[in-house]
Amino acid sequence: MEQHRKAKLEEKGFRVGTAAEFLGLKPEEETYIEIRLEISGLVKSQRKKRGLTQQQLARAIGSSQSRVAKMEAGEPSTSLDLMIKTLLRLGISKKQIGNLLTGKLKPDLETA
């Protein structure tokens, strides 16, 4: 169970301790991944909500379809910087990003 989750993370390129259990992830490391996943999730739901394809969003931010896909998958090879820039381009405000992190974002905004 936890084992499987660890495997998924490693597979995606995240460093998960030595031979240590997934539980070996420091709380801060877990939170960091959480933050990334929440933000990338919002990118995905907002794009869909606006009826854009990955290709269209890619053009809007001067990137490529494959990078958008990786971003939405929360792959570690994409930066928070790019995710934040993308959200802003999608019309999401700083305050809304804050609400996402505090868990107070209007639910319909997280939905496709």
Next chain:
Amino acid sequence: MEQHRKAKLEEKGFRVGTAAEFLGLKPEEETYIEIRLEISGLVKSQRKKRGLTQQQLARAIGSSQSRVAKMEAGEPSTSLDLMIKTLLRLGISKKQIGNLLTGKLKPDLETA
């Protein structure tokens, strides 16, 4: 005035349009910089609050004093990823980071 601000940003390495005025910065670009500066500001105030030197914080996050300085200065050569990891290492929670962005962070937390 705005001219001077533009110069400061360019000087730090931020792309500020062609020959365009600082006002040429798209709102999203301005917000992106705002977000970075708010987060880097919190790194600085939190480090001081805990009575750590840049050197000590650097060791704690496996980095160097010079990078901490650059991070606190909000220089574009440092990533949001590193800033967030640093805040988490300083004990700041995801929720607190959210509150920073919504403008609802307890004032004493932003203070040195």
Next chain:
DNA sequence: TTTCGCAATATCAAATGTGACATATTTTAT
């Protein structure tokens, strides 16, 4: 089935971020 539009995955060279280090500048204490 086949075709079509979209998304996922892999690879790669170029661009950007990185820690380390050296050195300058500022701040603090005596």
Next chain:
DNA sequence: ATAAAATATGTCACATTTGATATTGCGAAA
């Protein structure tokens, strides 16, 4: 004032992120 500690700034080799491109998978018509 001046020495010491902390911070700022510049450079560089190395690592990671990037857009581009190609390819594959996948579901929805036809």
